[in-house]
Amino acid sequence: MPDPTGAAVALALKDVRAGYGGPDVLKGVSLEVPRGCIVTVVGPNGHGKSTLLRTVSGLTRLRGGRILALGAEIQDHAAHRRAAAGIAHVPQGDLLFPDMTVLENLRMGAYLERDAAQEKRRLDEVFALLPRLAERRTQVAASLSGGERRMVGIGRGLMAGGQVLMLDEPSLGLAPLVIEQIYEVIARLREQGRTILLVEENPARVAELSDVMHLFDDGEIVWSGAPDDLMNREELLATYLGG
Numbered sequence: 001m002p003d004p005t006g007a008a009v010a011l012a013l014k015d016v017r018a019g020y021g022g023p024d025v026l027k028g029v030s031l032e033v034p035r036g037c038i039v040t041v042v043g044p045n046g047h048g049k050s051t052l053l054r055t056v057s058g059l060t061r062l063r064g065g066r067i068l069a070l071g072a073e074i075q076d077h078a079a080h081r082r083a084a085a086g087i088a089h090v091p092q093g094d095l096l097f098p099d100m101t102v103l104e105n106l107r108m109g110a111y112l113e114r115d116a117a118q119e120k121r122r123l124d125e126v127f128a129l130l131p132r133l134a135e136r137r138t139q140v141a142a143s144l145s146g147g148e149r150r151m152v153g154i155g156r157g158l159m160a161g162g163q164v165l166m167l168d169e170p171s172l173g174l175a176p177l178v179i180e181q182i183y184e185v186i187a188r189l190r191e192q193g194r195t196i197l198l199v200e201e202n203p204a205r206v207a208e209l210s211d212v213m214h215l216f217d218d219g220e221i222v223w224s225g226a227p228d229d230l231m232n233r234e235e236l237l238a239t240y241l242g243g
């Protein structure tokens with residue numbers, strides 16, 4: 001998606017609070033995703049990382065704070081308007097349409113795109129990045145392997161043509177070899193200069209890929225910095241992630 005604003009920060013969260021009826025799950029989260037960077041949020045499961053992404057994409061209601069996409073406030077917009085503003089969310093798990101083919105699932109990602117040539121260009125990009133999906137384009141999603149389904153999910157996110165791709169634990173539930181393949185795909189997205197907000201439980205898995213890492217615990221960012229710094233902070237990793 002072309003960006004007429006030239007903004008250096010693709011996505012910014014300012015003191016974001018959110019929850020589900022009880023106490024706040026997000027307790028005032030601020031972070032920035034600069035263009036062309038991979039920013040990673042790592043932390044134990046159940047502490048609100050998915051809620052963070054869901055709040056950005058408008059699936060969980062914001063209780064306070066601001067969310068800016070390319071400098072424009074989007075926190076009051078419905079989810080489809082946030083998608084149109086360039087926020088693409090690849091949710092946890094696969095959430096594909098099982099009876100639809102790979103191609104049909106991918107095209108669902110471009111449902112807001114009215115320009116057929118643009119959609120075709122994105123599809124070519126997705127197939128260049130994920131050639132296995134091109135081979136299986138007529139296969140129904142239910143018949144794919146777990147890793148292939150995850151790749152369709154990522155491809156569907158890319159089909160939206162957003163400025164920011166948000167990936168919620170893309171490695172979850174996959175075998176180690178398949179996890180490697182998924183992170184190779186993300187490394188290629190990095191080489192392409194894509195802007196990514198990545199959520200992951202295991203910092204070692206994503207340190208090499210990330211420009212900035214945020215350590216997340218109980219709804220708050222408790223540490224931010226360079227991946228190497230985090231990986232050298234043994235006491236921090238032990239305290240929040242059990243070593």
Ligand SMILES: Nc1ncnc2c1ncn2[C@@H]1O[C@H](COP(=O)(O)OP(=O)(O)OP(=O)(O)O)[C@@H](O)[C@H]1O
Nearest residue numbers: 020025043044045046047048049050051052092169
């Ligand atoms: N739809 C919902 N309704 C009520 N509570 C919810 C809902 N979704 C999540 N929660 C609660 O919010 C808290 C944070 O959950 P969230 O899924 O955001 O954490 P997470 O860090 O992404 O962990 P995981 O990777 O296991 O999903 C948990 O206590 C969870 O039970």
